[in-house]
Amino acid sequence: MLIPASVVGLACFLYGVFTLSSHVPVREMCADRGSLLMCPLCDNGCEYWRLQDSCTQAKLSYLFDNGATVFFVVFMSVWGAAFLELWKRYSARITYQWDLSGFDTLEENARPEYLARLSKIKKRDIELIQQDTSSDSVPFWKVKLPYSMLSCSVILLLVLLAVAAVVGVIVYRMSVRATLALSNDEMSSFIPLITSTTAALLNLLCILLFNMVYTRLAVYLTDMEMPRTQTEYDDSLTLKMYLLQFVNCYSSIFYIAFFKGKFVGRPGKYNLFLNYQQEECGAGGCFLELSIQLAIIMVGKQAFGALSELALPYAMRLWSHLSLIRGTPKDARLPKEPWERDYTLPDMGTTGLFQEYLEMILQYGFVTVFVAAFPLAPLFALLNNTLEIRLDALKLLGSYRRPVGVRVRDIGIWYRIMDSLGKLAVLTNAVIIAFTSDLVPRMYYRWKVSPEGSLEGFVDFSLSYFDVRDYGENVRHGNTSGLLGARYCRYSDHRTPPWVENQYKRTAQYWEILVWKFAFVVIFENLIATLMTLIRWVIPDVPKSIREKIREDNKLTNEIIILQELRRRHAIDPVPV
Incomplete structure (x- = not known):
C-alpha cells in the first residue's frame, strides 16, 4: 500500500524541483525584488537585512509547498480511507481462516496476574475465585476507582511534562535565533535553517528520552488498574501509551503548523513570551521549518528504533547467557541441545508485539496527519518498513523464545486509533495548506489582485511598509549600515502603510484572505469527507x-x-x- 503513496509523493517533490526555476515568487525574492530592505527581526540588537537573504529558504520551501501539494493531500486522504477498508477486508479473511468469526471477548479467561492479586485483596484462594464467578471482580470503590483516578492524574502530569518540554524548545529557538541575529557574518542568512535543525534534533532527543519513561509508567499504571482479561489490559495500555506518544511526538509539529508566527505582532510592537520575542516566520513562511521538523523526528525516530531492534535483543541474549553460566564449573559448560539454548533467550511476554504496533501507528500518523508538509514521508516509511520486516524476522526467529499464540478476533483498539487519525488528518492537512502554506494567498492574488492573473508582484503584495522613525527610543538595532538612509523597511504582513491615518492596522485584504482560508478548509473537508464516504460504500468490509x-x-x-x-x-x- 505504501508503494503508490511513495511514487506519488516523490512525483510531487520532483514537480517542485523541476518547476523551481519558473516559480515567480522565488525568482522575485532571489533577483530584483530581493534587494528590498527588510525590518530587523527583533527590536534590540538585530540588523536590517535584504529579502534576497531568504532566497535559499524560499527555494527549499517551494520543494514541499508547490502546486502539487493539494493533489497529493487529496490522494493521501483517499489512500488512507482505502487502506482502512482493505485492512478490514484482510482482517475478515484471516478471521474466517483461523475460525475466529464467532469468537467473543467474554470467552476469555482472567489473567493469571489478575487472579493472583485478586486473591490477595479478597483473601481467598484462586481456585475458589475461579469456581465462584460472582466474586471474579475487583471492588469498585476500594480498588478500581482510586487507581483509575491515580492513572488519569499521572497521565495528565506526563502530558503537561511533554508540553513543558516543547515550551522549553520554543524558548531555545527564540534565544538561539536572537543570539545568532546579533552576529554579523556570512552565516546570517542561514539563521532560520540552523535554528530549525538544531531545535528539531533537540525535540527528537526529548522524544526518545520520554519514551523510556512513558513505557514503564504506562505498564505500571495499567497493572494497578487490574484489567481482568488480556484484551482489556492491552486496550488500557494502548490508550495510555498512544496518548502519551501522540503528545510527545506531535506537539512540536502542531506548534509550528498552527501557532508559530501567528501572534508575533509587528516591528516596533512585538509580542513577548517569557521576556523573549516570539518566533516569526520568514519571508518564505513556516512551511520549510515544518518540513524539517517532521523529517527529522520521523526519520530520526525510525533510525533509532531500527538500531534498538538490532542491538537490544543481542544484548539481552548475551546478558541471559552470561547470567546462566555465571558460577558454573568450566567442565560443566558443555554444548547444549538447541531447545536448551533457546530456553536462555528472553521471553517476549504478553505485550511483546505492543511496541511493534505502536511504532507502525505512529508512522501511520506521520504519513497521514502531516503529509501536506512532507510528501516524502511515505517513501521513508516504505524504506523503513522494508528494513523492519527483516529485523523483525531476525528478532522473532533468533533473539526471543517462541511466542505463545493467543486467540483474538482483530487488532483491538488499534484500528479505532487509525480510523480517528484518518479523520484528524483531513482537518490538519486542510489547516496546514490554508494557514501555514502560501497556497491560499497566491490563489487570492492570482484571481483577485493581479490584472494578468499571474504571480508577478506577489512578493511585494505580501510585504508591508514600516517607517524606521516609528521605532521607540529604547529600541537599539545592531549595525545600521544596511539602512543607507532609507526611510521605510518591509515586513511580512498585510497592514496599512505609515503614511495613512490609521497606520499599521489590518487591511481589508488581510480579512478577505482570512475568509478565503476558512472557506478553503470547509470546502476541502467536505470534499474529502464525500470521497471517503464513497470509498467506504464502494469497498465492502467483508469480501x-x-x-x-x-x-x-x-x-x-x-x-x-x-x-x-x-x-x-x-x-x-x-x-x-
Whole structure:
C-alpha cells in the first residue's frame, strides 16, 4: 500500500524541483525584488537585512509547498480511507481462516496476574475465585476507582511534562535565533535553517528520552488498574501509551503548523513570551521549518528504533547467557541441545508485539496527519518498513523464545486509533495548506489582485511598509549600515502603510484572505469527507467469497441443528457430528 503513496509523493517533490526555476515568487525574492530592505527581526540588537537573504529558504520551501501539494493531500486522504477498508477486508479473511468469526471477548479467561492479586485483596484462594464467578471482580470503590483516578492524574502530569518540554524548545529557538541575529557574518542568512535543525534534533532527543519513561509508567499504571482479561489490559495500555506518544511526538509539529508566527505582532510592537520575542516566520513562511521538523523526528525516530531492534535483543541474549553460566564449573559448560539454548533467550511476554504496533501507528500518523508538509514521508516509511520486516524476522526467529499464540478476533483498539487519525488528518492537512502554506494567498492574488492573473508582484503584495522613525527610543538595532538612509523597511504582513491615518492596522485584504482560508478548509473537508464516504460504500468490509462461505457454514449448522432436533423429537439417538 505504501508503494503508490511513495511514487506519488516523490512525483510531487520532483514537480517542485523541476518547476523551481519558473516559480515567480522565488525568482522575485532571489533577483530584483530581493534587494528590498527588510525590518530587523527583533527590536534590540538585530540588523536590517535584504529579502534576497531568504532566497535559499524560499527555494527549499517551494520543494514541499508547490502546486502539487493539494493533489497529493487529496490522494493521501483517499489512500488512507482505502487502506482502512482493505485492512478490514484482510482482517475478515484471516478471521474466517483461523475460525475466529464467532469468537467473543467474554470467552476469555482472567489473567493469571489478575487472579493472583485478586486473591490477595479478597483473601481467598484462586481456585475458589475461579469456581465462584460472582466474586471474579475487583471492588469498585476500594480498588478500581482510586487507581483509575491515580492513572488519569499521572497521565495528565506526563502530558503537561511533554508540553513543558516543547515550551522549553520554543524558548531555545527564540534565544538561539536572537543570539545568532546579533552576529554579523556570512552565516546570517542561514539563521532560520540552523535554528530549525538544531531545535528539531533537540525535540527528537526529548522524544526518545520520554519514551523510556512513558513505557514503564504506562505498564505500571495499567497493572494497578487490574484489567481482568488480556484484551482489556492491552486496550488500557494502548490508550495510555498512544496518548502519551501522540503528545510527545506531535506537539512540536502542531506548534509550528498552527501557532508559530501567528501572534508575533509587528516591528516596533512585538509580542513577548517569557521576556523573549516570539518566533516569526520568514519571508518564505513556516512551511520549510515544518518540513524539517517532521523529517527529522520521523526519520530520526525510525533510525533509532531500527538500531534498538538490532542491538537490544543481542544484548539481552548475551546478558541471559552470561547470567546462566555465571558460577558454573568450566567442565560443566558443555554444548547444549538447541531447545536448551533457546530456553536462555528472553521471553517476549504478553505485550511483546505492543511496541511493534505502536511504532507502525505512529508512522501511520506521520504519513497521514502531516503529509501536506512532507510528501516524502511515505517513501521513508516504505524504506523503513522494508528494513523492519527483516529485523523483525531476525528478532522473532533468533533473539526471543517462541511466542505463545493467543486467540483474538482483530487488532483491538488499534484500528479505532487509525480510523480517528484518518479523520484528524483531513482537518490538519486542510489547516496546514490554508494557514501555514502560501497556497491560499497566491490563489487570492492570482484571481483577485493581479490584472494578468499571474504571480508577478506577489512578493511585494505580501510585504508591508514600516517607517524606521516609528521605532521607540529604547529600541537599539545592531549595525545600521544596511539602512543607507532609507526611510521605510518591509515586513511580512498585510497592514496599512505609515503614511495613512490609521497606520499599521489590518487591511481589508488581510480579512478577505482570512475568509478565503476558512472557506478553503470547509470546502476541502467536505470534499474529502464525500470521497471517503464513497470509498467506504464502494469497498465492502467483508469480501464476497468470505460472505458466501459464512452463509454456507451457517446453513450447514442450521441443518445439523434441525436434524438433531427431529431425531430427538422422534426419540432417536442423535448421530455423532
